[in-house]
Amino acid sequence: MSDISFVRTEMLPQQAPPATSVGVIGWMRANLFSGWLNSVLSVVSGAFILYVVWFLLSWTLSPTWAAASLNECREILAGHEGACWGVIRDRWVQLLFGFYPSELYWRPILTFVLLFVALAPVLFSEKVPAKLIYFSAAFPFIMPWMLWGGTIWGPLTAAAGFVIGYVVFKAVDRAVGSLAGIIAGVAASLVWWLLLAGPVSGTLGDVLNIGLTPVESRYFGGMMLSITIGVVAIACSLPIGIVLALGRRSDLLIVKSLCVGFIEFIRGVPLITLLFVASTLLNIFMPPGTNFDIIMRVIIMATLFASAYMAEVIRGGLAALPKGQYEGADSLGLDYWQSQRLVIMPQALKISIPGIVSTFIGLFKDTTLVSVIGLLDPLGLSNAIRADAAWNGVVWELYGFIAFLFFVFCFSMSRYSMYLERKLRTDHH
Amino acid sequence: MKKSVFLGALTVAGLAAGVAAAGTLEDVKARGKLRCGVTTGLVGFAAPDANGHWDGFDVGMCRAVAAAVLGDGEAVEFVPTTGKTRFTALASGEVDLLARNTTWTYSRDVDLKFEFVGTNYYDGQGFMVPKALGVSSAKELDGATVCIQTGTTTELNLADFFRANNISYEPVPIETNAEAQQQFLAGACDVYTTDASGLAATRATFENPGDFVVLPEIISKEPLAPLVRHGDSEWADVARWTLNALIAAEEYGITSANIDELAKGTNNPEINRVLGTEGNLGEMLGLSADWAYKAIKVNGNYGELFEKTIGSNTPIGLSRGLNAQWTDGGLLYSPPFR
Numbered sequence: 001m002s003d004i005s006f007v008r009t010e011m012l013p014q015q016a017p018p019a020t021s022v023g024v025i026g027w028m029r030a031n032l033f034s035g036w037l038n039s040v041l042s043v044v045s046g047a048f049i050l051y052v053v054w055f056l057l058s059w060t061l062s063p064t065w066a067a068a069s070l071n072e073c074r075e076i077l078a079g080h081e082g083a084c085w086g087v088i089r090d091r092w093v094q095l096l097f098g099f100y101p102s103e104l105y106w107r108p109i110l111t112f113v114l115l116f117v118a119l120a121p122v123l124f125s126e127k128v129p130a131k132l133i134y135f136s137a138a139f140p141f142i143m144p145w146m147l148w149g150g151t152i153w154g155p156l157t158a159a160a161g162f163v164i165g166y167v168v169f170k171a172v173d174r175a176v177g178s179l180a181g182i183i184a185g186v187a188a189s190l191v192w193w194l195l196l197a198g199p200v201s202g203t204l205g206d207v208l209n210i211g212l213t214p215v216e217s218r219y220f221g222g223m224m225l226s227i228t229i230g231v232v233a234i235a236c237s238l239p240i241g242i243v244l245a246l247g248r249r250s251d252l253l254i255v256k257s258l259c260v261g262f263i264e265f266i267r268g269v270p271l272i273t274l275l276f277v278a279s280t281l282l283n284i285f286m287p288p289g290t291n292f293d294i295i296m297r298v299i300i301m302a303t304l305f306a307s308a309y310m311a312e313v314i315r316g317g318l319a320a321l322p323k324g325q326y327e328g329a330d331s332l333g334l335d336y337w338q339s340q341r342l343v344i345m346p347q348a349l350k351i352s353i354p355g356i357v358s359t360f361i362g363l364f365k366d367t368t369l370v371s372v373i374g375l376l377d378p379l380g381l382s383n384a385i386r387a388d389a390a391w392n393g394v395v396w397e398l399y400g401f402i403a404f405l406f407f408v409f410c411f412s413m414s415r416y417s418m419y420l421e422r423k424l425r426t427d428h429h
Numbered sequence: 430m431k432k433s434v435f436l437g438a439l440t441v442a443g444l445a446a447g448v449a450a451a452g453t454l455e456d457v458k459a460r461g462k463l464r465c466g467v468t469t470g471l472v473g474f475a476a477p478d479a480n481g482h483w484d485g486f487d488v489g490m491c492r493a494v495a496a497a498v499l500g501d502g503e504a505v506e507f508v509p510t511t512g513k514t515r516f517t518a519l520a521s522g523e524v525d526l527l528a529r530n531t532t533w534t535y536s537r538d539v540d541l542k543f544e545f546v547g548t549n550y551y552d553g554q555g556f557m558v559p560k561a562l563g564v565s566s567a568k569e570l571d572g573a574t575v576c577i578q579t580g581t582t583t584e585l586n587l588a589d590f591f592r593a594n595n596i597s598y599e600p601v602p603i604e605t606n607a608e609a610q611q612q613f614l615a616g617a618c619d620v621y622t623t624d625a626s627g628l629a630a631t632r633a634t635f636e637n638p639g640d641f642v643v644l645p646e647i648i649s650k651e652p653l654a655p656l657v658r659h660g661d662s663e664w665a666d667v668a669r670w671t672l673n674a675l676i677a678a679e680e681y682g683i684t685s686a687n688i689d690e691l692a693k694g695t696n697n698p699e700i701n702r703v704l705g706t707e708g709n710l711g712e713m714l715g716l717s718a719d720w721a722y723k724a725i726k727v728n729g730n731y732g733e734l735f736e737k738t739i740g741s742n743t744p745i746g747l748s749r750g751l752n753a754q755w756t757d758g759g760l761l762y763s764p765p766f767r
Contacts, residue, residue: 070634091479093476098481280521284521304702373514374509374518375509380469380509383470384476384477385470385476386472386607387470387475388470388631389473389476389633392472392634393610394610
């Protein structure tokens, strides 16, 4: 009887996994057909998706691009269901630019491109030269000049107000103190803007008339109007919101009650009410003959509205910071503004990113509400386009196109915020 | 304007106070443009084309007034207004003239302090039903579901009509005309009711207009009229007599085709007075002698404007009906030019 024992001396070669557990089949077995209930659900929902996609495709792919009226579309389709894309071919430029003079389209387009140049140092700070931030600072003055035209002295004198305010602040700050400096600086700027800027820019304009063809607000419309209102309100609401959030957490009684009052009042009122105030009530209160630009009024209202929400979002971020962060900043000997700037805000804003971007997206979509006060944003224009006898009755194509435009913008904002969150993630999980 | 872009937030309203409230006529002349309030879009009455050029029946009124005052039918800034903003826009001076298919009612005239300058379109509320319903009179609509725009006078007229005839209905509230078309076509309601001109325009857009009928009953009076602010009679006169000039021109046979011929002088003293070759009517109004000539020249007379924008050869296909000259059994009746 021999002692037979078996000890394998070499490893067996690895075998490929069974074909049913890898690749497409494996994935489907694991995710779609892992039990009889799941299999049934998969088949049913798959059929449903196919049906919807098939319907949408056959509706979308319709040869009506060249049609000049709804009736022509119907002739082309000859009884089949299908979209009438002729209306988009006929009116897409109008949906983008409203009534802006067509020979000046380069101005909004260039402004739009420059907007991204100006945003680059803010959005992608590590990928662009740091010097570009100067252009970002100048952009708020370039943008209205490009869009509305007029002499170049208007924006220049407006910018000079900030310089004057800063110079006065520095001088008084050194002589008397920082609070007096701030008050004097703001007062100097206000005096300049309210009393001197107009005459000065007028005189300069008479002496040296450099400028672009003026375009009045009533010619603004379509996507361009939405973007103008949205971008300005977004850009202004973030800083105002930060100030309001800090004010609400402040120990100074008056500052605190002012901020709380403002935030609660604005949040307690629907945006559409504010828009009606902007379009009708202000008209009645102001003396006859006052021409206070309607788009400007709407932008101000939208900004105030968004800043109140922004303030609460940022306050949420501030509240989420552990108390130790505040105490740590204090223990380093930082004063209030230094600790906010170097320790508190970078963390609080990072926490608030999803909320901030949500507010931005909400604000951008809210700009369509201006159609109820007679401004021709894309939705208002869709109504005006349907009032053309050739296109009366077209609904889905117009709304679909507008929805697509808005989706592009809102989706990009959303993706950017996710990128930013990944970039700023400092935990090491 | 450019300043307000930057300083709007800071500009105290009072700064601009003290602008002398001169007459609207002087304001318009000084500005060189007429600001005319129109709808944000209503088929046949006012709509921008693909190039942003406004066109339509109400728009024609704006252009005629602009031509009478400024000599140029293109010298108009169109201010789109909604049903909610139109009256404030006029009251606050944002527009000089409101030509926005607005019904002339007692309270708007007296209480809201406006001055209607004469009816440019006599409308009335009607009903549209699918032919398959087999209804030939609105009085047979007992128990019907009715698509109705909320917050309008049509809603109240509807309730009155059904109560007066002692029949019942079920309202389906909708917000806009576009929504109404979709709901009605989808069969959400048996009946769609709005102004007869609107019904005609809506029916014209249907794929099979023949499947729907507009019932004969007209249950309300909707005199659509251009209006101006109270208390500026000179300006109201300009608007009123521009409209009258268009109506009178049709009555006297002045058309855009023969107006140049007639303006050289005719044997008819009334035509001569309208066209300014005789008398000083233009001077009385504070305008040039040929103001009416220019106003008629832009769109032709009332009948030509009607046919071009909403008449039977357009997709809307409205017949003149009440809007015919009094000589043809309609209600159009211009006071004499004397």
